Amino acid sequence: MEDVISAEFIYRLKSLLQRAYHLQEEFEGVLGMSGSGSQAEKMAEMLSNEDLEDSYLRDSISVADSTDSFVSAAELTEHRELRSVLGHHPFYEEALQSAEEGNITCRVLRTEMLDCLGDVDFLAKLHCVRQACELILCERTTRMFLAETGKKILSSIIVKAHKSPKRFEEVFDELISFLENTDHWENTEGELATRGVRHLNFYDIVLDFILMDSFEDLENPPISIQNVINNRWLNSSFKETAVASSCWSVLKQKRQHMKVHDGFIAHFYSVCEQISPVLAWGFLGPKSSLHDFCCFFKDQVRHFLKDIFDLDKVRYSSVETLAEDILRLMHRRSELLLAFVGADSLQNLDSCNNNELQLLPSNMLEARVQS
Template identity: 40%
Template sequence: MEALETALGFWEDALAAYTAGVTGGVALTSQEEAEFTALLQRVIDDAYTLQDQCEHLFLHQHSVLFRSSSVTPVPSEVAADLFERRTLTSASSYESFVSASGDIADLRDLEEFDEALYPLYQAALKQHEDGGIPYRDVRTDRVRCANDVEYVCKVHCIRLACQLLFSQEGTKQFFADSGRQIIADLLVRADKDPKDVVLAYDAMLEFLTNCEWPDVELELQGRGVKALTFYDVVLDFILMDAFDDLENPPSSVTAVVQNRWLSNGFKESALSTAVWSVLRAKRRMLKYQDGFIAHFYDVSEHLSPVLAWGFMGPDENIRELCTFFKDQIVGLLQDMFSFTTVRYTTVEELATDIMTLATQRSETISQRLGL
């Protein structure tokens, strides 16, 4: 376990030093650099898992070693000594590591193994290298990718998975019903009548059922959206942009909310008025006055003031619910972009894993909001 701790420290130092050395402010790294960091990150993740398993087996008080009479238990003083001695910092251990580094196989020796693990991701890397992959924004840190190349390539894979998922009517209905339920529950918990927002939400769905998709595509292209997928439109453009805006509200809004001389009722009314004014101004600038963005604004007029008050207002209960909702969405994204949580092997397997994650997160949100 001490040797594993030492190796883990070296691997983390190597990843940090290598990443700092190769990026140097460059937005996208090369294919080889992306492969190396992805492989090293997987080694680190697996090492942490092994470390946890070892601790549970050898050190945890509820381990089978301390329960079974057929196994000689580890003396408590030995267990305590092992638990406290987590790192080796002697010069000899470092010299051993350096001398062994010359025996490490060349990265190219691992390419076949890596492709066997993530063939879908490898195809995305090839796509990125040959023709590039369009993207609207880079959210590398938010979704915990090792670098921008990994993020962009995984976006490509997730797009393919979403296209497959939403070719099935059952999937469309699941996400439509889940979205309606979550929005209604949020307003109910904020003591608001959900009737109008549900009507606006259903009108938006009705529009999408009968719309001219080339017009919608042109409309969203004007907002930087590169593909008409659930990830690009709902998760990235709508939800993540909304969370970014709520984390960085205008100073005028902050000044009103933080003014201790104003009543909470006045603050909430002022905040709602500010949100509506912004949406009305944006609506006047729309090229398609009855397009997708217009219908989205109809929903936002009811939902955005509640979210803004939840994140910035003094009501701790509403803030906790809104923060929980945000954390669940961000957690879903981080899971979708994780090599260890979903399978970047085939489009079908990735789609299956994403659907499983979305179902679990939806149930968790609904249970929490429904309490």
């Protein structure tokens, strides 16, 4: 009995420290980057409210310290015994068993980045997140909320760069219309499979394949671009033009290798042609409001990902509770981003009030669970 109490105490101490560090990172991002005191206060209040709202979540084991990408079977057994003491997560437990049997795969392991206990823990949570994302996107109003919010945030980045977002919004709308047509899904699945994306859901396509890969590419730009950026003899305007030209050149080469010239990837590249040069300059260019917002955008995406892979932040008791919590966190992070640029909150989006967190009618939920 003393061993169990000791293990629980050690876990809770680690969890408390980790959440303190996490909260510190968020406040540093909010208060350190925002140029407006009123905006900083608004976002700080949102973060404070976020912790208060978390009180309804079930008390459970969180992501603990881990420097290894692999957890041994013995260690996992210990963690499972600890979970049985701290709280029950049947949805996660079922996925964990499947992961231990090697039945869950992914394109990229993001174990360390998301502070997971190990690869098996990451894969188990990923399996749950995938199902929750599928449930979330079953509702058209939720899909349109995500599309409109994404367009608004990315348009704000373009405006920060003192450019018109009109063309970006046009090609973005064309991409969304393309995805809404179910006739295109089979070809889209084939296109993405050639790039290692074998699960069509919000996490695998948007969060992992598009956003996280883009952030990693921008953290490690080509040497030629680094040399231009670091050349103090070149003026800022020339550097920005060079970065944009490099982005367009890469996209042009990628287009030449497309097998489907009017499919998902083609539409995606059209969007990239408008937003990639702006993002690249925002991340790689000099300190500015654009740079601050790009960094804040990346931080919010990563914090969101860590949250949905954290048993303390979301409920892994069922696919419905996990989907509800993920959607709630999407709202919070979106509000923070829009508050940062001084945009109105999501109140003007028809699908974004809390009354719409019911994702599907109860009869459809029951049918989906049984299928």
